[in-house]
Amino acid sequence: MSMLDAPTGRRVAPGFGVLFKTELLLALRHRADIANPLLFFVTVLALLPLGVGPEPALLAKMASGMIWVMALLATLLSQESLFRGDFENGSLEQMALSPQPLYFAVLAKSMVHWMVTGLPLALLSPLLGLMLNLPAAGYLCLFFSLLLGSASLSLVGAVGAALTVALSRPGLLLALIVMPLYVPVLIFGTGAVQAAIDGYGYSAQLAVLAAYLAAAAALAPLAAAGAIRISTET
Amino acid sequence: MEVFLAWQWFHRLGSPRWFYQKTGAWLPWLALASAVLLATGAVWGLGFAPEDAKQGNSYRIIYIHVPAAFLALAGYYIMAVGGAIGLIWKMKLSFAVMRAAAPIGAVLTFIALFTGALWGKPTWGTYWVWDARITSMLILLFLYIGVIALGRAFAREQVADKACALLALVGTVNIPIIYKSVDWWFTLHQPATIRLTKASSIDPSMFYPLLTMIAGFYCFYAWTLIAHTRVLLLQREWRTQWVREALVEEK
Amino acid sequence: MPSNSPHLLQVRDLSCERDGRDLFAGLSFDLASGCAVQIEGANGAGKTSLLRTLIGSAADFSGEILWNGESYPKALPKLRESLLYIGHRAGVRGGLTPLENLAWYGASRDAAYRALELLDLYGFEDTLCQQLSAGQNRRVALARLFLPEAPPLWILDEPLAALDVAGVSCLQGQMACHLSRGGSIVFTSHQPVGLTPLQSIQLADYAAGDTVAGGVFVGGEDVHA
Known part of the structure; x- marks a missing residue:
């Protein structure tokens, strides 16, 4: 039993790298959870022409907006489980008790969430643009706007997920509190694609998305960390 | 010393009992002030202010629409400040103010939206137009509903208070961004037929009744907020001695 | 101290x-x-x-x-x-192996192996915790007490x-x-x-x-x- 040294007085906390790697490992082991939002994204967009008719001109007009709205919904759907498993098995509480600031744990989780939802959504978007007859000028911009915008969505959504993690059925409530916060991303994302289709420059819109992302990366994990402390309180 | 006194006053203001006892005396005066102001403003605005050259009598709905929209936005900030004070100084009273402000603000936002829609029919020929200000108001309503729904979802009031306060603060940071982006979106999509006569100056004969109505709405808001906060305090503190004493006195 | x-x-x-x-x-x-x-x-x-x-x-x-x-x-x-706190909810993630769980708590590989061995989890180091029994999961959590940097x-x-x-x-x-x-x-x-x-x-x-x-x-x- 006496193989141990005296208590060191300081607890060893895992660094950001360990947190990030662990989250990525967990995400990759649950591949079905990654696939579901993407399948949802593709399925709903495939339903769209069935609803509004197959007329190419109409679809072309709606394509960028619909792809963006569906990306929003797909992100939101996957957000509910962001902290849930860790809350139930107690590791969220252990994160809150770690001497490592909770900010980094939330940041690691949000980054991994983006890598397994936002990034594949952005990669899939040209395919859906093709199906919905998106004008050729819009593809590149759609990809980049989704790439930047979905990262903000993951970060902002983490606040909502942290606020509702202690509730037994947060689904619709999470949508209710997070959706209004998604508005600026949606507006500038679709605005950028529209500008590209109309033949204007769209770097200004992408710059706004990037600025929003920078602010979200700085502030959203702080708010989510506060929300986790509230949610794990007895 | 002065700092100390101010702090003590601030601290005392945070006592639910002190708040309940003091504000009981304010309520009748606030009710009287809002009744007089609202009645004066309504009669003046609806009966005596001149007709608008372009819109005829339909413009008169601004006497409700504008004050409601004013307070809807101000109410969100009042709610967020209440939440912030609660989170920082852990004051029960300010959490109660925050929780009381949420439904009041949501109703005011709804009134602003509803009157805006009514106003839209004679002005634009349709009840709903995706105008920048109306859209922003709609999103504000969603933000309010989010706070109310979150507060109801928790079984424990202390947790609900903190969660609502945090959400209100997050909303506060986002409101200017949302408003700006909606403005930008509207200028992008603005159809030529819809132009708001925002820049046109308002005549004093129409403006003074509007000011009276705004003042009346502020008084009415204060009255509702205080009354609602008092009820919440009684509900939350019912086990304590002072609530029992207060209720016996009022019998 | x-x-x-x-x-x-x-x-x-x-x-x-x-x-x-x-x-x-x-x-x-x-x-x-x-x-x-x-x-x-x-x-x-x-x-x-x-x-x-x-x-x-x-x-x-x-x-x-x-x-x-x-x-x-x-x-x-x-x-x-x-502080080392172990509550009702053990803080063990089912999607990780016992070794990975301990690494997430900052344990070195050798120390984690030794701690798991002391708690009779030898041979389960690389099994996902969701496949272990409740008692074994509890012991994974308690293994944190057997780490040298406690x-x-x-x-x-x-x-x-x-x-x-x-x-x-x-x-x-x-x-x-x-x-x-x-x-x-x-x-x-x-x-x-x-x-x-x-x-x-x-x-x-x-x-x-x-x-x-x-x-x-x-x-x-x-x-x-």
Whole structure:
């Protein structure tokens, strides 16, 4: 039993790298959870022409907006489980008790969430643009706007997920509190694609998305960390 | 010393009992002030202010629409400040103010939206137009509903208070961004037929009744907020001695 | 460290309420380094609430708690550097193996192997925890106590529950070893634990009556949430 040294007085906390790697490992082991939002994204967009008719001109007009709205919904759907498993098995509480600031744990989780939802959504978007007859000028911009915008969505959504993690059925409530916060991303994302289709420059819109992302990366994990402390309180 | 006194006053203001006892005396005066102001403003605005050259009598709905929209936005900030004070100084009273402000603000936002829609029919020929200000108001309503729904979802009031306060603060940071982006979106999509006569100056004969109505709405808001906060305090503190004493006195 | 600051954790006149019900009131005790405190009480007496208050995860308490002479909640960041808490929810992630779980808590690979071996999990190091039994998962959580970098203050909620006889004696040995090295432990348990020095606190002795509940608030000074 006496193989141990005296208590060191300081607890060893895992660094950001360990947190990030662990989250990525967990995400990759649950591949079905990654696939579901993407399948949802593709399925709903495939339903769209069935609803509004197959007329190419109409679809072309709606394509960028619909792809963006569906990306929003797909992100939101996957957000509910962001902290849930860790809350139930107690590791969220252990994160809150770690001497490592909770900010980094939330940041690691949000980054991994983006890598397994936002990034594949952005990669899939040209395919859906093709199906919905998106004008050729819009593809590149759609990809980049989704790439930047979905990262903000993951970060902002983490606040909502942290606020509702202690509730037994947060689904619709999470949508209710997070959706209004998604508005600026949606507006500038679709605005950028529209500008590209109309033949204007769209770097200004992408710059706004990037600025929003920078602010979200700085502030959203702080708010989510506060929300986790509230949610794990007895 | 002065700092100390101010702090003590601030601290005392945070006592639910002190708040309940003091504000009981304010309520009748606030009710009287809002009744007089609202009645004066309504009669003046609806009966005596001149007709608008372009819109005829339909413009008169601004006497409700504008004050409601004013307070809807101000109410969100009042709610967020209440939440912030609660989170920082852990004051029960300010959490109660925050929780009381949420439904009041949501109703005011709804009134602003509803009157805006009514106003839209004679002005634009349709009840709903995706105008920048109306859209922003709609999103504000969603933000309010989010706070109310979150507060109801928790079984424990202390947790609900903190969660609502945090959400209100997050909303506060986002409101200017949302408003700006909606403005930008509207200028992008603005159809030529819809132009708001925002820049046109308002005549004093129409403006003074509007000011009276705004003042009346502020008084009415204060009255509702205080009354609602008092009820919440009684509900939350019912086990304590002072609530029992207060209720016996009022019998 | 232990000699000049004998009382690491000091609890003064602590009262806890939950959902408007007073759990206990007037609780005071000191925890010195090298000592253990066992909290006893019936179900619902507030044992878990007390532990959660001590780790700083429950806000509604009155009274004073000091960590190294500094009061809560100011002392919490420092407390977290020295705290190892294991609650009802074990903090073991099903999607990770026992080794990965311990690595997430900052353990080196060798240390994690040794700790798991001591807890009879040899051969399960690379099995996903969701495939292990409840008792094995519990032991993965407890393996944190067997890591060489264990922090000085342990707060354990029912550490002996769901363990077999061999597991109980192994854990008791480790707890005794921790005390002998100057560490300190607060824990709850329904069964007697052979540790010295051990202070036992019966929460029933501090049960809050109605009079106390009224007394706490009578002045109307209870401003804080």
